[in-house]
Amino acid sequence: MHTVEKIGGTSMSRFSELMDTILIGDRKGDDLYNRIFVVSAYGGITNLLLEHKKTGEPGVYARFANAENESAWSEALTEVRIKMLDINRELFGDTTEREEADAFINKRIADVEAIMSNLQALCSYGHFQLDDHLMKVREMLAGIGEAHSANNSVIALRKQGVNARLLDLSGWDQEEPLPFEEMIESSFADVDVSKEMPIVTGYTHCKEGLMKTFDRGYSEMTFSKIATKTGANEAIIHKEFHLSTADPGIVGLENVVTIGRTNYDVADQLSNLGMEAIHPKAAKGLRQQEIELRIKNAFEPDHAGTVISTDYCSEKPCVEIIAGRPNLFALEIFDQEMLGEARYDIELPRLLNELRLYVVNRDSDANSITYFVAGTRKMVTRAVRLIGQKFESAEVELHKVAIVSAIGSNLKVPGILARTVSSLADAGISVQALHQSMRQVEMQCIVNQDDYESAVRALHHALIEQEDHGDVICAA
Ligand SMILES: Nc1ncnc2c1ncn2[C@@H]1O[C@H](COP(=O)(O)OP(=O)(O)O)[C@@H](O)[C@H]1O
Numbered sequence: 001m002h003t004v005e006k007i008g009g010t011s012m013s014r015f016s017e018l019m020d021t022i023l024i025g026d027r028k029g030d031d032l033y034n035r036i037f038v039v040s041a042y043g044g045i046t047n048l049l050l051e052h053k054k055t056g057e058p059g060v061y062a063r064f065a066n067a068e069n070e071s072a073w074s075e076a077l078t079e080v081r082i083k084m085l086d087i088n089r090e091l092f093g094d095t096t097e098r099e100e101a102d103a104f105i106n107k108r109i110a111d112v113e114a115i116m117s118n119l120q121a122l123c124s125y126g127h128f129q130l131d132d133h134l135m136k137v138r139e140m141l142a143g144i145g146e147a148h149s150a151n152n153s154v155i156a157l158r159k160q161g162v163n164a165r166l167l168d169l170s171g172w173d174q175e176e177p178l179p180f181e182e183m184i185e186s187s188f189a190d191v192d193v194s195k196e197m198p199i200v201t202g203y204t205h206c207k208e209g210l211m212k213t214f215d216r217g218y219s220e221m222t223f224s225k226i227a228t229k230t231g232a233n234e235a236i237i238h239k240e241f242h243l244s245t246a247d248p249g250i251v252g253l254e255n256v257v258t259i260g261r262t263n264y265d266v267a268d269q270l271s272n273l274g275m276e277a278i279h280p281k282a283a284k285g286l287r288q289q290e291i292e293l294r295i296k297n298a299f300e301p302d303h304a305g306t307v308i309s310t311d312y313c314s315e316k317p318c319v320e321i322i323a324g325r326p327n328l329f330a331l332e333i334f335d336q337e338m339l340g341e342a343r344y345d346i347e348l349p350r351l352l353n354e355l356r357l358y359v360v361n362r363d364s365d366a367n368s369i370t371y372f373v374a375g376t377r378k379m380v381t382r383a384v385r386l387i388g389q390k391f392e393s394a395e396v397e398l399h400k401v402a403i404v405s406a407i408g409s410n411l412k413v414p415g416i417l418a419r420t421v422s423s424l425a426d427a428g429i430s431v432q433a434l435h436q437s438m439r440q441v442e443m444q445c446i447v448n449q450d451d452y453e454s455a456v457r458a459l460h461h462a463l464i465e466q467e468d469h470g471d472v473i474c475a476a
């Protein structure tokens with residue numbers, strides 16, 4: 001029986017520590033095997049290759065797609081190359097391993113650069129449209145990030161005598177794309193996990209287009225598909241911290257409590273806020289095959305971590321996590337013609353979707369609707385213009401906001417809403433809007449962007465630190 005284990009990008013950036021914890025540690029001989037590792041690109045690399053996941057700042061792909069200036073994307077690609085070579089130097093120093101690692105990535109980057117230049121030249125002729133090829137470019141670029149980290153891991157592990165094997169699913173040099181499941185099956189066909197340690201790229205090139213169907217966070221799709229196809233005993237996601245009651249980076253490692261158990265419903269709420277405990281679509285396959293999912297701290301391998309299951313519900317009602325999402329835009333549409341008119345509810349989400357703006361939440365009253373969206377300012381400004389054109393009597397306003405949210409598998413705590421609002425008021429934070437749905441798994445407060453971190457700290461202090469949870473809420 002084997003496990004499938006995903007290593008997130010932030011953890012991959014601390015690779016030498018991973019060698020001493022999850023990859024090798026004290027393991028010898030057979031104990032090293034029966035583990036399949038799926039790796040993400042090193043932290044920040046996919047952001048540079050595509051666009052920043054949270055702020056939307058353009059990377060190579062976004063510059064190429066916008067085609068504002070012909071050389072902007074190639075300068076950005078050079079920047080990524082330098083960054084990748086820096087990582088290689090840090091990992092391997094002046095060794096032959098470094099030469100091998102550098103040659104691999106230089107070749108990939110040179111190939112993709114040539115393809116992109118040729119495509120740009122071709123599309124200067126009116127018969128060829130850049131838009132028709134953008135998704136392929138996006139996939140090629142994304143795949144380089146994972147090929148880099150996976151190849152380096154194999155080089156480093158082999159040097160330590162581990163029989164690591166690179167499974168490059170990014171489709172380089174492949175003639176025809178296979179369907180997702182077939183791609184996984186054929187890649188594992190001749191792998192003996194009891195004697196080899198597969199290091200698999202988080203990006204899978206496939207007919208359906210992993211990027212098109214799942215977009216960012218795709219490595220979790222590869223991970224869950226491998227777990228279900230190979231019949232894993234357990235699926236494990238390794239992260240930089242334990243899944244905690246709040247971001248340790250904001251409230252301080254000494255104030256957070258580790259979450260021992262939670263359910264997929266809570267994980268979905270976290271993912272909506274951009275903290276991907278697990279990609280919601282990745283969770284589905286694992287759930288259906290009843291494969292247990294565990295989130296672990298990559299640097300504390302002996303800790304049981306967090307087990308996510310379908311039916312867990314905290315016995316005692318309590319807030320389990322304070323999560324949130326900064327850098328959102330509130331797009332407020334006021335129109336007295338709106339009363340009793342369903343057109344707005346139908347057309348506005350469609351327009352936002354076409355502009356690839358992610359709607360985190362919405363609220364409405366008799367004559368206004370506000371969407372809380374994530375995306376670039378450029379796209380949001382475009383949305384404002386298009387809404388104005390479509391609904392002539394509408395007045396559209398934009399505000400920079402953040403969402404802070406209290407989440408729990410059993411949130412039916414008496415008076416919780418009042419405690420939440422008064423803790424923010426006591427911290428001098430003005431609440432711009434408040435959401436709680438009848439299912440009571442989450443309570444969201446909209447605050448000004450500048451108040452984001454202090455709001456997370458105030459809620460964590462009031463709703464979690466006051467409770468006596470010890471080190472772990474419900475140890476796994
Ligand atoms: N509730 C939380 N528990 C643990 N980490 C959190 C939490 N909320 C936010 N974080 C932050 O998430 C970061 C990891 O981000 P993520 O994108 O999930 O990483 P990865 O690269 O491993 O996929 C950590 O550095 C941590 O600061």
Ligand SMILES: N[C@@H](CC(=O)OP(=O)(O)O)C(=O)O
Nearest residue numbers: 008009040046216217218219
């Ligand atoms: N590196 C990719 C894929 C991924 O899933 O990354 P991470 O595991 O670091 O969230 C991204 O940023 O989208």
